[in-house]
Amino acid sequence: MSKDEFVITENVSTFDGICNELRDPTSAIGPSLAQVTGPAGRGKSEAAKRRAVKTNDIYLPPMNQRSPLMLLREIEFELTKEKHGRIESCLDVIGQEMGRERRVLMIDEADLLKFSILEMCRNMNERFVCPIVFIGETGLAGKLSKERRMSSRIRCKMEFNPVSQADISLYFEKSLDLGLSPSDVTLVQRHSKGDWRPILTLAVFIERAMTASGLSKIPEGLVRQIVDERES
Amino acid sequence: MKENPKTGLAGKVRELLKARARAMSPVGICEALNIPKGPDRAVIWDTLKDFQERGEIQKTEKGRFRYNHAHQKAVKGLLKQTVIKAVYFSISGFSASDIQKLSGVRDKHYIQRIMRKLVLGGHIIQISRRKCAHGRGIERVFSIVDRAKFRLDLVG
Numbered sequence A: 001m002s003k004d005e006f007v008i009t010e011n012v013s014t015f016d017g018i019c020n021e022l023r024d025p026t027s028a029i030g031p032s033l034a035q036v037t038g039p040a041g042r043g044k045s046e047a048a049k050r051r052a053v054k055t056n057d058i059y060l061p062p063m064n065q066r067s068p069l070m071l072l073r074e075i076e077f078e079l080t081k082e083k084h085g086r087i088e089s090c091l092d093v094i095g096q097e098m099g100r101e102r103r104v105l106m107i108d109e110a111d112l113l114k115f116s117i118l119e120m121c122r123n124m125n126e127r128f129v130c131p132i133v134f135i136g137e138t139g140l141a142g143k144l145s146k147e148r149r150m151s152s153r154i155r156c157k158m159e160f161n162p163v164s165q166a167d168i169s170l171y172f173e174k175s176l177d178l179g180l181s182p183s184d185v186t187l188v189q190r191h192s193k194g195d196w197r198p199i200l201t202l203a204v205f206i207e208r209a210m211t212a213s214g215l216s217k218i219p220e221g222l223v224r225q226i227v228d229e230r231e232s
Numbered sequence B: 001m002k003e004n005p006k007t008g009l010a011g012k013v014r015e016l017l018k019a020r021a022r023a024m025s026p027v028g029i030c031e032a033l034n035i036p037k038g039p040d041r042a043v044i045w046d047t048l049k050d051f052q053e054r055g056e057i058q059k060t061e062k063g064r065f066r067y068n069h070a071h072q073k074a075v076k077g078l079l080k081q082t083v084i085k086a087v088y089f090s091i092s093g094f095s096a097s098d099i100q101k102l103s104g105v106r107d108k109h110y111i112q113r114i115m116r117k118l119v120l121g122g123h124i125i126q127i128s129r130r131k132c133a134h135g136r137g138i139e140r141v142f143s144i145v146d147r148a149k150f151r152l153d154l155v156g
Helices: A010-023 A044-054 A068-080 A087-100 A115-128 A138-145 A165-176 A183-191 A196-213 A222-231 B011-020 B026-032 B039-053 B078-090 B096-103 B108-120 B147-153
Strands: A035-039 A058-060 A106-107 A132-136 A156-159 B057-059 B063-065 B092-094 B124-131 B138-144
Touching: A010 A035, A010 A044, A010 A106, A010 A132, A035 A115, A035 A138, A035 B124, A044 A058, A044 A106, A044 A115, A044 A132, A044 B078, A044 B096, A058 A068, A058 B026, A068 A115, A068 A196, A068 B147, A087 A115, A115 A132, A115 A138, A132 A138, A165 A183, A165 B039, A183 A196, A183 A222, A196 A222, B011 B026, B011 B039, B011 B063, B026 B039, B039 B057, B039 B063, B078 B092, B078 B108, B078 B138, B078 B147, B096 B108
Parallel strands: A035 A132, A035 A156, A058 A106, A106 A132
Antiparallel strands: B057 B063, B092 B138, B124 B138
């Protein structure tokens, strides 16, 4: 039976490494902004949510229609459970809180935010040494590189790479206690096109087929059969 | 060592600052609590110093004090807090399996027990049901009713 376990992939480890570096006050070498990009389904949001659960860092869920005040109130609420009505008051509280404890702000779907809001985040980073990770799809990189004063302040850039064969093997081993043959791993990787979601769906179908037939090991040809059915 | 008698003053100051959205000056606190001028007011300074040291209040630039609501620990226990945080960040359309994956808590029954309590407390509601990943059985899918209230009441 499948175990609901979060698989620490290479992408997730790199993401955690970037956040740890930004959070560490001794690593303060200039601005502490980072950009994390990648197409949908690579696990960016899940990695950020998991980090927010495990640490004190702050994850801001997507909301494309945001005004600067809305974003600041959201950040302030996450930090202190308070919401002020004025930008200045919010900034004062954010500054004080960041002085007390340095926490990474992870802004999801930052590519959908107006550039003026991203600029405000840059200013916040400069004023309060408040580490910020912008998470978004590939368009985010272009948006941030629009202005030199923004792009030059991005300390770390990370691209969520397509799901690797090692990640697929690890996932099947950890979650389903199943070892996939190298040819099956290649097949699953080709079917997924680097995205996690098709792999999860495929794993569900494989497990259901095995449960129905009372099998404990994946028989030869089963993965191909399921992939063909899904693709047809 | 001589111990100070318990007067309940710290509790009164805490309640006052918690209730006020704005920061208060020490004199303002004394006046709000009807403490007369003189040596009695010196005790307030010690109380505020203690609160500030443990991070319960914050001093503003103007020398006023504001209650730090983040200091509150609404839910005791690290494991429970991890589950609560996982629910908070999942927002909507999550099941116990999703929370288990995100929180890393191995005991699914423990997660289900917490989620049952959250449903009874009106913090989350069931929005649908779906087939379990393994194909045997159905799992319930939930959503947070009021995310801000959830944060205020439960997330430490």
